[in-house]
Amino acid sequence: MRIALAYNAKPSARAEIQAARPEMLVEEDEEPPSPDGGEESDLYAEWDNAKTILALADALAQRHDVVLVEARQDFAARIRAARPDLVFNIAEGFHGASREAQVPATLEMLGIPYTGSDPLTLCLCLDKARAKEILSYHGVPNAAFVLVEGETDLKAAAAVPLPVLVKPLFEGSSKGIRDDQLVRDAGDLEDRVLRVLRRYDQPALVERFLPGREFTVAVLGNLPDLRVLPPVEIRFDGFPEGxxxxxxWEAKWVWDRPEAPLTVFDCPARLTAPEQHAIEDVCRRAARVLRLRDWSRIDLRMDEHGVPHVIEVNPLPGVLPDPADNSCYPKAARAAGMDYAAMALAVADAACRRLGWTL
Ligand SMILES: Nc1ncnc2c1ncn2[C@@H]1O[C@H](COP(=O)(O)OP(=O)(O)OP(=O)(O)O)[C@@H](O)[C@H]1O
Ligand SMILES: [Mg+2]
Structure with missing residues (x-):
């Protein structure tokens, strides 16, 4: 099968990809316009590095013909010219709340099948409040919340009993979730909300703080055959004093350094059979109501009674190939006996099965 890997690469990754796999690369006609923000700004935090893109391309190339198509503004023309049978989509897109839907929506327009969730689900999951509304409607546990849309609306934040977590509505990688966004004191609330509104230019989600154990869970395939891979527990006991x-943000990007790695993850998480069952059940219910396809990572946290709640859902999970980078989807896949290549091929196979293709 001919697979096109659709991605957004950090600017510094381009030359490396060009040098490493020139034969796989579907080139652009001219240097693409760069989104504002300068080299390697926050803007690119979610875009992939060359190592990830090349590792995925090599993994898929074990069984398929692979071409690399960067999801820049001329994506529609280049992907059409590349004539893939299937697009393996990891593109994060440009700017704003619809960014993750751009590539799937373009592929829908062109009639080209792709891995992963559709544009509606990608938009929904990126908007954490919308996703929570749907989860709530269907009775899937998630933290009580209010959305503060703007500075005239600040009083709304007090509707959720403290402690609360204040976070941007549509970011990932803990952007805007500094250690002090956990608010215990009413006097701090307004400041933390304003910080999100002003710095991220988007509404602030104020959520009840779930104090229990935290897990991130990789799911693979499609209901009714959805596989819930071994949960990864996120442990806070190795975090700095206080x-x-x-x-x-600090835990993901500041405290965890190669020379002094934080021991954050336990995989498979130590769970009793009822806990494992409760986690699998909430993941399946979230997958059903959000219509997740092929693969996703679901973040969960227990309340004070040990009931797992959905924090948020990542239908485009990060997949750093180096185990030292502690990327949770590949980690869970390894715990299930799949190396990186087997994981990537399994995602493509899940899409093929969903599309009714014989493998
Ligand atoms: N309601 C909550 N109760 C307790 N902790 C929470 C809550 N919401 C978020 N957190 C904490 O903040 C972290 C980051 O939140 P969240 O997963 O929403 O951010 P993100 O930036 O989308 O993360 P990702 O890197 O997975 O994309 C969580 O892993 C969890 O530790
Ligand atoms: Mg998360």
Whole structure:
């Protein structure tokens, strides 16, 4: 099968990809316009590096013909010219709340099948409040919340009993979730909400703080055959003295350094059979109501009674190939006996099965 890998690469990754796999690359006619923000700004935090793109391409190339198509503004023309049978989509897109839907929506227009969830689901999951509304409608546990849309609306934040977590509505990688976004004192609330509104230019989600154990769970395939891979527990006991028990920006990007790695993850998580069952059940219910396809990572946290709640759902999970980078989807796949290549091929196979293709 001919598979096109659709991605957004950090600017610094382009030359490396060009040098490493020139034969796989579907080139652009001219240097693409760059989104504002400069080299390697926050803007690119979610875009992939060359190592990930090349590792995925090599994994898929074990069984398929692979071409690399960067999801820039001329994506529609180049993907059409590449004539793939299937697009393996990891593109994060450009700007704003619809960014993750751009590639799937373009592929829908062109009639080209692709891995992963459709544009509606990608938009829904990126908008954490919308996703929570749907989960709530269907009775899937998630933290009580209010959305503060703007500065005239600040009083609304007090509707959720403290402690609360204040976070941007549509970011990932803990952008905007600094350690002190966990608010215990009413006097701090307005400041933390304003910080999100002003810095991220988007509404602030104010959520009840779930104090229990935290897990991130990789799911693979499609209902009714959805596989829930071994849960990864996120442990806070190795965090610096005095920090909050949240997987904050600092925990992901500052405290965890190669020379002094944080021991954050337990995989498979140590769970009793009822806990495992409760986690699998909430993941399946979230997958059903959000219509997740092929693969996703679901973040969960227990309340004070040990009931797992959905924090948020990532239908485009990060997949850093180096085990030292602690990327949770590949970690869970490894715990299930799949190396990186087997994981990537399994995602493509899941899409093929969903499309009714014989493998
Ligand atoms: N309601 C909550 N109760 C307790 N902790 C929470 C809550 N919401 C978020 N957190 C903490 O903050 C972390 C980051 O939140 P969240 O997963 O929403 O951010 P993200 O930036 O989308 O993450 P990702 O890197 O998975 O994309 C969580 O892993 C968890 O530790
Ligand atoms: Mg998360």
């Amino acid at each position: 920090s909050n028990p949240i997987y904050s």
